[in-house]
Amino acid sequence: MRRALLPIALLLTGVAQADSSLPASPLAYTQLPDPDQEAQAKALMETLRCLVCQGQSIADSDADMAGEMRALVRQRIAAGEPPARVRKWLMERYGDYVTYDPPLSWITAPLWIAPLALLGIGLLIARRLFRRRTA
Amino acid sequence: MKKLLIWLPLGLFLLVFALVVNGLIEPSDRIVRSAMIGKPLPAMQLPAIVDGKPGIDTAIWPKGKPRLLNVFASWCIPCVAEAPQLLKLKRAGAQIDAIAVRDTAPAVQAFLARNGDPYARIGDDSAMRAQLSLGSSGVPETFVIDGRGVIVDQHVGDIRAEDVPKLLAALEKAR
Numbered sequence: 001m002r003r004a005l006l007p008i009a010l011l012l013t014g015v016a017q018a019d020s021s022l023p024a025s026p027l028a029y030t031q032l033p034d035p036d037q038e039a040q041a042k043a044l045m046e047t048l049r050c051l052v053c054q055g056q057s058i059a060d061s062d063a064d065m066a067g068e069m070r071a072l073v074r075q076r077i078a079a080g081e082p083p084a085r086v087r088k089w090l091m092e093r094y095g096d097y098v099t100y101d102p103p104l105s106w107i108t109a110p111l112w113i114a115p116l117a118l119l120g121i122g123l124l125i126a127r128r129l130f131r132r133r134t135a
Numbered sequence: 136m137k138k139l140l141i142w143l144p145l146g147l148f149l150l151v152f153a154l155v156v157n158g159l160i161e162p163s164d165r166i167v168r169s170a171m172i173g174k175p176l177p178a179m180q181l182p183a184i185v186d187g188k189p190g191i192d193t194a195i196w197p198k199g200k201p202r203l204l205n206v207f208a209s210w211c212i213p214c215v216a217e218a219p220q221l222l223k224l225k226r227a228g229a230q231i232d233a234i235a236v237r238d239t240a241p242a243v244q245a246f247l248a249r250n251g252d253p254y255a256r257i258g259d260d261s262a263m264r265a266q267l268s269l270g271s272s273g274v275p276e277t278f279v280i281d282g283r284g285v286i287v288d289q290h291v292g293d294i295r296a297e298d299v300p301k302l303l304a305a306l307e308k309a310r
Contacts, residue, residue, distance in 0.1 A: 020210050020237035025262045051167050051272035064237065065272070068263035093270035095170040 019064050027074040028067030034078070041074045044083040047101045048073070048090065057100065166291050169270030169278075176204075176284050177268040181258025184235050184243050191232060191258030191265075196284050201309035202230040203302065204278040205254070206266055208238050209246035211274040217293035218250035224294075225253040227303055232256045234265050236274055277302065281309035 032038040045059035050066040058066040058073075069090075076086045087099060096102045104112065171177070176193055183190035205221065207214040225231055233254040235243050243257065260266055269278065269286075279288035279302065288305045290298060 020208060022237045022239065022261060054165060054167075065263060068237075069267065071262065072264070072267060090267075091170070093170055093268065094167060094272065095270075097167060 024067040025071035027071035041077045167272040171270040179265045184259035189256045201306045205233045206276045208236045208274045209242040213293035214275045220294040221253040222251045279305045
């Protein structure tokens with residue numbers, strides 16, 4: 001009897017909450033009235049990483065924290081702050097990881113230099129091959 | 136030359152093998168740590184969330200002694216798991232303040248009644264602004280603030296029994 005009751009009891013329990021039940025800030029899901037400012041905010045949000053769901057931008061994510069980050073971006077841009085400053089504010093707190101457009105540094109330099117180096121090597125190989133054929 | 140080239144595939148295989156084994160033994164770290172360590176505590180004015188316990192105002196942050204700043208929420212399950220460790224830290228003499236993230240007064244009250252109350256002050260961070268300004272990326276997290284009000288350390292995730300001596304040592308070092 002007990003064994004039969006256990007699954008039923010489990011079905012009756014509630015779901016463990018892993019997110020707040022508070023409603024999200026109004027600006028998390030509402031666009032700014034000024035379309036220019038909204039466009040700026042949207043462009044910035046697409047370059048910011050959601051810290052909870054790390055493959056997504058905050059523009060794409062439904063996580064609580066992404067919503068609050070969107071509200072923060074919209075609030076600051078509505079107050080007249082340039083997007084670059086909002087981005088800098090977040091980078092000061094979370095490091096370069098928070099942006100999908102990391103600044104040029106010793107760590108990111110290979111990303112910029114490698115394609116140029118590969119192109120150079122390709123040109124060298126092509127030149128050698130063409131020379132051999134004409135010779 | 137040819138004799139050497141014959142070893143090339145084996146060499147490449149060993150390289151890839153080493154990469155995979157390394158990834159298995161030491162999986163990459165996905166924790167986002169705050170970039171605020173070494174910087175002064177950002178300005179925060181958080182109202183009180185439960186009766187009889189002040190909120191958090193960095194303008195009157197008590198200087199002189201290092202403190203812990205715990206970012207928690209009543210809806211966060213690992214926060215329940217770390218509650219006994221926070222009580223242990225308090226018994227060992229640690230001063231602990233808290234930021235309640237996106238929470239309500241009755242929920243926090245019930246959480247404290249059920250899991251114990253190690254906090255001197257609790258600030259209400261309903262819109263996550265304080266959490267974002269600390270560079271915290273989730274709950275629970277615990278910051279070590281030194282006597283001058285500078286963030287000196289961060290513990291990400293729930294505090295386990297083995298983390299208690301580490302945090303006490305960090306507090307001692309921050310003195």
